[in-house]
Amino acid sequence: MAFGKYKEVMALKAKDAKVTGVAQDGGVVTSILCYALEQGVIDGALLAAKSDTPWLPKPVVATTKEEIIAAAGTKYTISPNMSAIKSAAREYALDKIAIVGTPCQIYAARKMQLYPFGARHIADKIALTVGIFCTENFSYAGLKTVIEDHCKVPIESVTKMEIGKGKFSVKGAKDVAIPIKETHKYEQDGCHVCSDLTAEFADISTGSIGTPDGWSTCFTRTTKGSDLMKKALAAGLFEKKEMAEFAAPMGLAMLEKLETGKKDKAKKTVADRTALGLFTTPGIVY
């Protein structure tokens, strides 16, 4: 089944201007987290926030709406959000933690819940997981090379980055777009054995692929995720459209094409590595 198990899929756009002004696309992650915090579903969230180094994210424990909004926007290099979970459960004494992460980080959260070795009284405090669509990720040095050597702009001048329509684009002092294939060599190697584009194990997963600018494609996958989203929709947080409104090549057709591409690439990489006699985690591709 394409996109893993899910209950509903929809196109969403946040209505709150404070969110849409800073969000990457439809503002789904920021809005749903703020709503969950207000409703007491969560009492804090692990997020990738800005650090002192331009575009190098750092994991933070956000416990207010302001902190959640301040962390909005995609960063294309990895933020080890799971590393902050113990701090959230201990020094912050959070009981209901939300985790926002890439599909691999959602795996980590689910594995921690399944066998919480070394995570005593931590995994049971995970209250919500929000997964972000991910085709691949860059190391920070790789990202900097893409921006400064390929796009030819200083990284500190960049205000937004996007991947879409076959391009990697940066906006800021100068808007530049380069073919996405130029960036492939800077991807993290681990991403090449990953089969998951749509964060198939999250409660809610979302990303821009398949919907027009300013909108996000959103899956609800669990009862918890579905119930929360229904309440958020009833509370008028989002404009909603059916995915069927976006005909091929947009919509789910586009998402499925990219997802299949990622899964096929992972299978091929695993086969290549196995042929070389290298170890690959059993069952890593599906």
Add this chain to the structure above:
Amino acid sequence: MEFAPVASSRFCGICPITHASASTDSIERALGITPPKDGVVLKHLCNMGNKLHSHPLHQLLILPDFAKDPNAALAATVRIQKMRKIGQNIVDITGGEAIHAPNIRIGGMKTNISEAAKRKILESLKAYEPIMKENNEFLLKIFQASDVPEKLGVHNNELMATDLHYGNADLFEQEYFYRFSEVTPRSFYPKPEVGEEACGTAPLIGGKAVEGGPKARMTRFAGFGAKDCGKFDPKGAMAINIARVLEIPLTLQKATELATQLDTTKPTMTKPPEAGGDGQRLGVGPQEAPRGVNVHVAKVKEGKIAYYNCLVATTWNILTIGKACEGQHYKWAEHVVRAYDPCVSCSTHLIVVDEDGKLVAEDTI
């Protein structure tokens, strides 16, 4: 030197907090550094959390000796577990882990807690109070109703206590340390074959065994005595059980004071010098552990441990425990041991069940 508190906290899964604290305190004194005020407050609070769990745990282990009504025992067990959970949660938050807390560091505490976490601690301490009150009333009643001999465990050994709550190195050095000696068990016990069976050492004050723990602390710092003990002798073993009960509200009060005074915006660590220590200065870290006094002593040379010694609570008390067991029928000996320390193997309760879960034998060894 950073390894010393990590390793020594592994002495015990019940009192790791007090070992880590004694270890870091001794090394800080050897290095001549002082943690920031809020680091000290947080470390003390962490220790209070440990005591708020450890004292009820001790009560759980002596419960079968006194609670004969299974329903009342079950209700007490539920209360005790609720109290333990709150105590452990405070250590989780302040220390980073309830069992072997990684935040207890040389120089203070690795990280401060959030304001919301502080509020949670204060709320949980409020929730602790009514449960504790009910449990304490119950325990004091069943102690007095028991047929334990009134003078069980009476001895005249000196009581050793440095503080009601945490541990006072200055007081220990002024009053005890200059009288301290350490001999082998073989030379301490009247019969060599007894001493040869013992492991560890025999720490003495003024050439004699001492007793540390709740009775010692409460007697010295809280006016504990005959008025609190009902029919029991205030120098006996039952007085320890009673003192433990009466110490919990004081620990609760102290924990509330500490949590209230903690400034969550301030630093909690003074970074120790990487190559600090002259190898000569002896740092002493006495800690008022739930069941006695933990004393860690250390010398540090150029950032590495040059000398280390630990005299843990039961190493001090075991000499007095032997003395306190004398003079009564042997069936009461285990009650004496349990009053001091349920960790000692001879105080363990034992049940044997068959394959169907049916009780075959039950004993207290």
